[in-house]
Amino acid sequence: MNCCEAVMTITGLLEDQLVVCANGIISRETFTARDRVENFYMIGSMGLASSIGLGVALSKQSRMVVIFDGDGNLLMNLGSLTMVGYLRPRNFLHIVFDNEAYASTGNQPTVSNVIALEEIAKSAGYLYVKKVTDREDLIQEVNKVLKMEGPSFLLVKISRSEGKIDIGRVTHSPEQIKDRFMSALH
Amino acid sequence: MFRSEDFADELIDAGFDFFTGVPCTIIGNLIGNLTNRPDATYIPAVREDVAVGIAAGAYVAGKIPVVLMQNSGIGQCLNALTSLNLIYGLPCLLLVTWRGFKGNDAPEHIIMGKTCDKILDTIGIAYHSISGENAKELINVSYRHVLEKKTPVALFLKKGVLD
Numbered sequence: 001m002n003c004c005e006a007v008m009t010i011t012g013l014l015e016d017q018l019v020v021c022a023n024g025i026i027s028r029e030t031f032t033a034r035d036r037v038e039n040f041y042m043i044g045s046m047g048l049a050s051s052i053g054l055g056v057a058l059s060k061q062s063r064m065v066v067i068f069d070g071d072g073n074l075l076m077n078l079g080s081l082t083m084v085g086y087l088r089p090r091n092f093l094h095i096v097f098d099n100e101a102y103a104s105t106g107n108q109p110t111v112s113n114v115i116a117l118e119e120i121a122k123s124a125g126y127l128y129v130k131k132v133t134d135r136e137d138l139i140q141e142v143n144k145v146l147k148m149e150g151p152s153f154l155l156v157k158i159s160r161s162e163g164k165i166d167i168g169r170v171t172h173s174p175e176q177i178k179d180r181f182m183s184a185l186h
Numbered sequence: 187m188f189r190s191e192d193f194a195d196e197l198i199d200a201g202f203d204f205f206t207g208v209p210c211t212i213i214g215n216l217i218g219n220l221t222n223r224p225d226a227t228y229i230p231a232v233r234e235d236v237a238v239g240i241a242a243g244a245y246v247a248g249k250i251p252v253v254l255m256q257n258s259g260i261g262q263c264l265n266a267l268t269s270l271n272l273i274y275g276l277p278c279l280l281l282v283t284w285r286g287f288k289g290n291d292a293p294e295h296i297i298m299g300k301t302c303d304k305i306l307d308t309i310g311i312a313y314h315s316i317s318g319e320n321a322k323e324l325i326n327v328s329y330r331h332v333l334e335k336k337t338p339v340a341l342f343l344k345k346g347v348l349d
Contacts, residue, residue, distance in 0.1 A: 020243070040246070044269020048239035051231075052270075055243020055251075058229065059204065079232030080239075087229070174274040182246050 001135055002159050008033045013142050017064045020053040022073040024104030031170045037184040041170045041177050047076030057089040064091045071098040071112040084151050085125020092151040099160045107160050121153040128152040190215035190348050196322050200329040204244040206237045207254030212283040234259030235266040241278040252279045257302040268309055275336040279328045284342045313340035316347055
């Protein structure tokens, strides 16, 4: 399963959930797969998708907040996991696309080929943690966690995309991304 | 000198309704007050840029957030301020303690003490410095800035302004 397949699989199962997408390929894949007003595309501030999502989840407890994170983003802000585990927002679903690399900058390796990110999430206090490697399991798990009280954590192991990145960039301006997202909340 | 409890009252009366940050001794009592009072939520953050991210999320969900930090945290959250808040128009009040003001502090505070205001100038974030008398006015000015300009605004707190 590559990033595109994983993102398309998950976005196909979403209803009105709010999604905060990490910067780089994850935002671009999500934009290309299924652009929706409920998507907040982070284009900078690497590492902070889970923090932004936590702020939304704590302030809007009636809506489920899904984080589309990457291994590089997660490793940059592991402290955020401890805050999620401590505060335990029930409407928080953290999905990490793990290709063991910084794909947006040319597949330089991270450390997640050795370090089990799902074990870190368990230790940090997420109530449900699962690692998935194939599409059938992904569909089953996403359907399960979307109905479940969190905080939940899905580690989705994906293959690295080789060669040139041929997906489009997010065409909305940052202010448009914010305004759309806010309109989806109110 | 302002009582921390009164200062928290002023922030809440002005309309700020979400608080997060990283402690400094200068705002120790203020954070204690915000943590314990029933009419406020204070979320302790692990790092200042995380607090800025949480505040951004709270803002899009309808809150008017305050991020509390020491000026050392300005360094920690520069990328969040420039590549999140300023480009998306995600405002917050940055309540920043000014350690190292006029070079009178421990070594680790001296350089940021000399430059924290200039750093905010450079990236285009407005700031004011609170004294005993102007606190209420500056808090209200900051609230209006957040609503109208939709960019972060900083209030510096020097040692001795709060109890």
